[in-house]
Amino acid sequence: MAGNWKMYKTPADTHAFFEKFKPLVADSDHCEIVICPPFPNLPAAVQEAHDQRIRIGAQNLYWGKEGAVTGEVSGFMIRAIGCTHVIVAHSERRQYFNETEADVMRKTVAALENHLTPIVCVGERLDERESNRTEAVLIEQFQGGISGLAPDHFARIVIAYEPVWAIGTGKVATPQMASEAHAVIRAQARAKFGSALADSVRILYGGSVKPDNVKSLMSEMEIDGVLVGGASLDPLSFASIVNY
Numbered sequence: 619m620a621g622n623w624k625m626y627k628t629p630a631d632t633h634a635f636f637e638k639f640k641p642l643v644a645d646s647d648h649c650e651i652v653i654c655p656p657f658p659n660l661p662a663a664v665q666e667a668h669d670q671r672i673r674i675g676a677q678n679l680y681w682g683k684e685g686a687v688t689g690e691v692s693g694f695m696i697r698a699i700g701c702t703h704v705i706v707a708h709s710e711r712r713q714y715f716n717e718t719e720a721d722v723m724r725k726t727v728a729a730l731e732n733h734l735t736p737i738v739c740v741g742e743r744l745d746e747r748e749s750n751r752t753e754a755v756l757i758e759q760f761q762g763g764i765s766g767l768a769p770d771h772f773a774r775i776v777i778a779y780e781p782v783w784a785i786g787t788g789k790v791a792t793p794q795m796a797s798e799a800h801a802v803i804r805a806q807a808r809a810k811f812g813s814a815l816a817d818s819v820r821i822l823y824g825g826s827v828k829p830d831n832v833k834s835l836m837s838e839m840e841i842d843g844v845l846v847g848g849a850s851l852d853p854l855s856f857a858s859i860v861n862y
Contacts, residue, residue, distance in 0.1 A: 622847050740778070
């Protein structure tokens with residue numbers, strides 16, 4: 619159960635969030651909890667999550683270790699802070715910053731080389747959904763950004779299906795729609811990496827997940843967890859999702 623805070627909260631807000639959140643999930647050992655705050659809040663989040671069941675991730679990374687790349691942050695630096703995860707190719711990164719499948723591959727490999735678990739995002743736009751291209755888009759994104767991984771690297775990633783039309787819109791894919799998309803992704807994984815790795819890879823659903831729809835989403839066999847945006851900013855809301 620992963621939360622993406624996007625560009626919200628300060629370090630002080632981060633401490634306040636965890637003060638309320640930690641008691642609510644202290645006994646939540648049924649799942650892995652990951653929270654991904656903005657870069658300036660990562661040290662505060664890592665401090666708060668120390669000795670907890672909660673893991674901390676970044677929202678992006680650069681594929682180089684260090685160098686004259688102003689404004690970028692490497693996986694090496696993210697790991698040094700104490701993070702364990704990183705989001706790769708969120709739909710907003712693809713949409714607003716023109717990230718390509720080649721970028722996705724470079725960032726995923728960089729995350730793995732720095733012992734971070736990448737949460738690799740895929741998903742179609744509204745026009746692609748309406749023109750019945752969802753499956754083709756997911757296959758294209760898998761082939762370009764994931765299939766080139768070595769099997770031992772693939773075994774360490776998490777995939778998140780995020781229909782772009784459901785991100786921050788209040789719209790949500792029905793459980794059946796999400797399950798069908800997850801099945802497409804898993805079929806690609808099975809064809810490339812074999813049944814064992816395809817069955818074990820965790821595929822999360824992301825897109826306007828809230829306390830009132832998480833249970834129906836998680837009832838689908840193909841859905842292994844969720845990547846939560848706005849609802850993860852409130853400790854009571856996110857704890858309710860974790861403890862669905």
